[in-house]
Amino acid sequence: MYSLRSCCLVLGWLSLSFLFAQDxxxxxxxxxxxxxEPDGRHLYGLEALQYGDLRLPEGEGPFPVVVIIHGGCxxxxxxxxxMDGMATALTEAGYATWNLEYRRVGDEGGGWPGTFRDVAAGTDYLRTLARRFPLDLERVVVVGHSAGGHLALxxxxxxxxxxxxxxxxxxxxxxxxxxxxxxxTDLETYLVREGQACGANVDELMGGLPETVPDRYRQASPIARLPLGVRQILITGDVDHxxxxxxxAPYVAKGESLGDPVVLREAVGAGHFELIAPTSYAWTLVEEAIQELMAPASVALAGTVQPYLPERWTQFPQVRDLAVAPDGNSLYVTVLSYKQDFSFIVRLDRSGxxxxxxxxxxxxxxxRDLEPAFSPDGQRLYFASNRPVAGxxxxxxxxxxxxxxxxxGSWSDPLPVGPAVNGPGDDFFPSVNSAGDLYFTATREEGIGKEDI
Structure with missing residues (x-):
């Protein structure tokens, strides 16, 4: 059902952090x-740790594939x-997932060059798996977290x-x-973070320091490999320590300067592990990024599409439903909470x-107010709301x-459009054409589909 529970009055901006906070x-x-459980564990090499877990969604396929590379310094x-929880969630979303294991520092053969050779061989093994399973090798996206994010790049x-x-x-x-x-993204600068997180393990991974094995760092550090010539979406929490x-950020800046299709997306309020937890409010960013990269490049990169006013939205989990006043001097936008169980409408005015x-x-x-839409003359603003109506x-x-x-110039008190529009089910997504005709989506028992216009 479209309707969700309402929430208490928003008292001010200080309440936003309370509304959107999670442990x-x-x-x-x-x-x-x-x-x-995976549909199968498959060996891509002869060593004990050269394997991956394959999960397949329901259906006949062929399925787009997400290669998953775990972190852990x-x-x-x-x-x-x-990454089992992530792999499960993505498989339920319709992707085949190939969760890779590989030799790591402390394993025989781990580190330089074994770790790198393993993730490469494991990824290339998809060609073999595709002979047995319905995998779409034209749509393969690699997802890695932390040290696995380094290996993915x-x-x-x-x-x-x-x-x-x-x-x-x-x-x-x-x-x-x-x-x-x-x-x-940069092994050399991360190395100087010795004593913090994974920085102390970089020289173990590489078998030496940058000044002693510089060629290794040039071949293995993502920032030294730019431009990659592949679409990249980097997601990092703003409280990730x-x-x-x-x-x-320097990796993204360098990639952009070299013409690489790379973007950085900030997960507001997220630390290091929220990004691999499907129960987290940050998970939507991950799903959207994968979906975007699975689209053909000609579609995903067409034109010069850029986020609009990104600096205005960083404090909010999700924003949508942009309505521009006909005079161009004000914007109305829906803000949703992390779990999408509360929403309200915000206003921005032109300033210089x-x-x-x-x-x-x-x-x-x-x-819960959402989906603002102006009348052609700008004198009326429609929106959807779960505020009570008589009955x-x-x-x-x-x-x-x-x-x-x-x-x-202020707005009147809100009024319902009336019973000719508002029926016993949900009515939402109002839109007004240049003649002033109102269109909207409705759920009706007598409707043709689940939701009708």
Whole structure:
């Protein structure tokens, strides 16, 4: 049902952090996530740790594939089970998932060059798996977390490796894109974080320091491999103290300067492990990134699409439903909580060459309000709301409401459009054409579909 529970009055901006707060996610939380058994464990090499877990969604396929590379500071103490919850969620979303294990620091053959060769061989093994299972190798996205994010970016750089590199291999499997979740992007600068998180393990991974084995760092550090020539989405939490934003930003800046299709997305309020927890409010960012990269590049990268006013939205979990006043001097936008169980409408006014900070619209904040839409003359603003209408029971549905512009420029009190529009089910997504005709989506028992216009 479209209607969800209403929430209390939003008293001001200080209440936002309370509404959207969640306890930090740690390794025990990730390990406790519900996970399905893989459809099969497959060996991609002769060594004991050269295997992966394949999960297949329901249906006949062929299925797009997500290659998953776990983190854990490249150390043997952490294995692929860190990503079981993520793999399960993505499989339920319709992707085949290939959760890779590989030799790590502390394992025989781990570190340079074994760790790199393993993730490369494991990814290329998809060609073999595709002979037995319905896998779409034209749509392969690599997702890695933390140290696994480093390896995911490195994987995409393999076609440009020197032919005499010990990491080079014949005919690397092309990937559609990389999602690096709190990924380490620069081994040399991360090394100086000795004593913090994984920085002390970099020289163990590489078998030496940059000044003693510089060629290794040039071949294995993602920032030294730019441009990759592959679409990359890097997602990092703004309260991640293990791989902070300031570590990732220089990589993105360099990639952009070299013409690489790379973007950085900030997960507001997220630490290091929220990004691999499907129960986390940050999970939507991960799903959207994978979906975006699975689309053909000609579609995903067409034009010059850029986030609009990104600096205005960083304090909010989700924003949508942009309505521009006909005079171009104000914007109205829906803000949703992390769990999408509360929403309200904010207003921005033109200020010089820019826009003011968002403010909760005067008519919003008491109930779930969303989907603003202006009349052609800008004198009326429609929106959907679950505020009560006469005759509503305790479970309030969504109806179309409106406010009218007053002589002083303020808005009137909200009014329901009326029974000719608002029926016994949900009514939402109002839209008004240039003639002033109102269109909306409705759920009706007598409707043709589940939701009709």
């Amino acid at each position: 930090p996610v740690g390794i025990p939380d990730v390990m406790a996530l519900p996970a399905s 490249w150390l043997k103490a952490y294995d692929l089970h860190l 490195w994987l995409a750089s393999r076609p440009g490796l020197p032919t005499d590199s010990p990491l080079a291999g014949p005919n690397p499997l092309p990937v559609a894109g990389v999602v690096s979740l709190a990924g380490i 293990i791989v902070p934003l300031e570590h990732v 060459n820019g826009w003011s900070a968002p403010q909760i619209a005067a008519f919003s904040g008491h109930y 509503d029971g305790p479970a309030k549905d969504f109806d179309i409401w409106y406010v009218d512009r007053q002589a002083d």
